[in-house]
Amino acid sequence: MIIRCRSISKGYGEGYALVSPKPISFFGQIDRTTGVVCDENHPLYGESIAGRVLVFQSGRGSTVGSYVIYGLAKRGKAPSAMICMEAEPIVAVGAIISRIPMVDRPEKNVFKNGVFVRVYADRGFVEVLD
Amino acid sequence: MYLTNEEERILKGEEGYAKQKAMEIVTALGDIYGADRLIPISSAQIAGVSYTSLGDEGIEWLESLRDCHVAVPATLNPASIDLENWRDMGVSSEYACKQLRIINAYRQLGVKPICSCTPYLVGVIPRFGEHIVWSESSAVCYANSVLGARTNREGGPSALASAIVGKTPNYGYHLDENRKATVLINVNVKLETLSDYSTLGYLVGETIGSGVPYFRGLKPLRSEELKALGAGLGTTGSIALYHAEEVTPEYAKVLTGQVERLNFTDRDLREVCDEHFKPVNGSVELVAIGCPHMSLVELEEAAKVLKNRRVRKDRKLWLFTSIAVKRLAERCNLLDIIRRAGGEVYTDCCMALAPLKSLGVKNIAVDSAKAAFYTRLLTRVDVFFGNLKNCIDSITEV
Numbered sequence: 001m002i003i004r005c006r007s008i009s010k011g012y013g014e015g016y017a018l019v020s021p022k023p024i025s026f027f028g029q030i031d032r033t034t035g036v037v038c039d040e041n042h043p044l045y046g047e048s049i050a051g052r053v054l055v056f057q058s059g060r061g062s063t064v065g066s067y068v069i070y071g072l073a074k075r076g077k078a079p080s081a082m083i084c085m086e087a088e089p090i091v092a093v094g095a096i097i098s099r100i101p102m103v104d105r106p107e108k109n110v111f112k113n114g115v116f117v118r119v120y121a122d123r124g125f126v127e128v129l130d
Numbered sequence: 131m132y133l134t135n136e137e138e139r140i141l142k143g144e145e146g147y148a149k150q151k152a153m154e155i156v157t158a159l160g161d162i163y164g165a166d167r168l169i170p171i172s173s174a175q176i177a178g179v180s181y182t183s184l185g186d187e188g189i190e191w192l193e194s195l196r197d198c199h200v201a202v203p204a205t206l207n208p209a210s211i212d213l214e215n216w217r218d219m220g221v222s223s224e225y226a227c228k229q230l231r232i233i234n235a236y237r238q239l240g241v242k243p244i245c246s247c248t249p250y251l252v253g254v255i256p257r258f259g260e261h262i263v264w265s266e267s268s269a270v271c272y273a274n275s276v277l278g279a280r281t282n283r284e285g286g287p288s289a290l291a292s293a294i295v296g297k298t299p300n301y302g303y304h305l306d307e308n309r310k311a312t313v314l315i316n317v318n319v320k321l322e323t324l325s326d327y328s329t330l331g332y333l334v335g336e337t338i339g340s341g342v343p344y345f346r347g348l349k350p351l352r353s354e355e356l357k358a359l360g361a362g363l364g365t366t367g368s369i370a371l372y373h374a375e376e377v378t379p380e381y382a383k384v385l386t387g388q389v390e391r392l393n394f395t396d397r398d399l400r401e402v403c404d405e406h407f408k409p410v411n412g413s414v415e416l417v418a419i420g421c422p423h424m425s426l427v428e429l430e431e432a433a434k435v436l437k438n439r440r441v442r443k444d445r446k447l448w449l450f451t452s453i454a455v456k457r458l459a460e461r462c463n464l465l466d467i468i469r470r471a472g473g474e475v476y477t478d479c480c481m482a483l484a485p486l487k488s489l490g491v492k493n494i495a496v497d498s499a500k501a502a503f504y505t506r507l508l509t510r511v512d513v514f515f516g517n518l519k520n521c522i523d524s525i526t527e528v
């Protein structure tokens with residue numbers, strides 16, 4: 001299925017979807033070296049975001065979060081792409097400086113954990129494989 | 131968002147990687163906030179300086195930008211340590227090394243190594259209506275409200291990106307319609323010290339959360355009082371702009387239509403203090419004044435309080451300001467008075483960002499509601515709150 005989106009950070013990325021029902025603060029909720037969700041109160045606690053297509057509402061918290069994303073990418077522990085319902089500056093800036101493809105405002109929200117997703121951020125759409 | 135041919139060229143990478151990344155950030159933010167175009171800015175004040183918050187990842191990113199230079203005058207937010215006298219603070223050379231590497235990375239980009247939350251006290255003074263990109267929330271409040279310049283509350287990376295391209299998306303507080311008052315605050319409060327003004331700001335920020343407050347009933351204010359008020363507002367709320375009747379430059383045209391009205395009294399102020407802060411007492415080890423950084427007038431006031439007093443054994447008095455104001459204080463003999471009383475003046479840094487725990491500090495007293503809030507949150511030491519005089523009295527003797 002093809003879903004149109006808005007392009008935020010250019011590039012192509014693919015992987016299995018990891019869907020967060022809650023916003024994510026990269027500064028504090030994600031382990032800076034492993035990419036594992038380290039906040040016990042977050043629904044994705046214990047999951048690794050590395051290599052996944054991370055689907056979430058938006059980022060929140062400190063703007064230092066942008067640099068945490070950059071560090072994850074440097075260590076190969078960042079998501080392969082990100083899909084936000086509504087982009088905000090922390091995650092958008094983090095994706096851009098880390099060259100992680102990112103889109104927001106998908107026309108439909110059909111993303112489920114584990115489905116394979118191709119993110120064509122340059123062209124403003126994603127493909128969900130069943 | 132509309133882009134000029136030149137902006138398009140930068141976005142395509144024709145002026146190098148760093149400028150391309152900066153333009154990508156600026157245009158993405160413009161799209162997110164629905165800006166129509168980019169507008170030129172006259173200065174930038176960049177957050178993301180202290181090693182405690184930036185970490186090694188931040189250093190890597192800054193050092194990757196080597197091939198470019200900022201397009202407008204740019205200064206920095208406070209760091210974690212005094213850039214010259216960090217040894218006197220007790221900071222390890224390993225930590226200092228990381229912090230100085232960050233400053234050097236900014237310096238390579240042409241950013242001035244002036245680390246202060248009060249750029250308007252050290253020669254960066256935007257004029258009325260000028261568009262700027264500042265990060266530090268108290269400086270944003272001062273620039274928007276007191277000077278009538280125009281800035282949003284920027285994050286560190288977006289301020290740096292704007293400094294590199296010399297432009298910012300045209301949205302938020304850059305536009306007239308977003309500078310109108312959204313709530314009328316009637317102040318029936320006796321305000322005596324700077325701590326009182328900072329507490330009033332803290333209380334109003336906590337109550338309204340966001341929007342543009344319009345204060346009625348504040349007497350003509352000193353700029354230090356406006357600085358303290360704005361710092362409080364920016365702490366508990368996402369507030370970037372306030373107006374004060376017959377005090378700030380835009381007040382006459384911003385109260386249009388019906389807005390919510392709120393009253394604040396002495397009792398409200400006392401209650402917020404009792405609820406959020408522990409009062410100063412005899413067990414205080416370190417008194418830290420200067421959030422935001424002290425002006426020359428404030429240092430003079432501190433010197434007056436210290437006259438004929440002396441900091442007790444095993445107690446410390448740290449005053450925080452910018453490098454420029456410290457030099458002026460030296461010229462005016464204030465530094466000498468403060469040092470003879472056993473105090474020290476540090477520059478470039480801030481008590482809330484300092485690695486207090488590793489310096490062996492167990493508790494601290496401050497006279498700013500903003501400092502009380504962030505020091506507890508970021509350093510995890512015990513924090514007491516008072517005014518300049520009772521803070522200093524708590525650790526000194528005649």
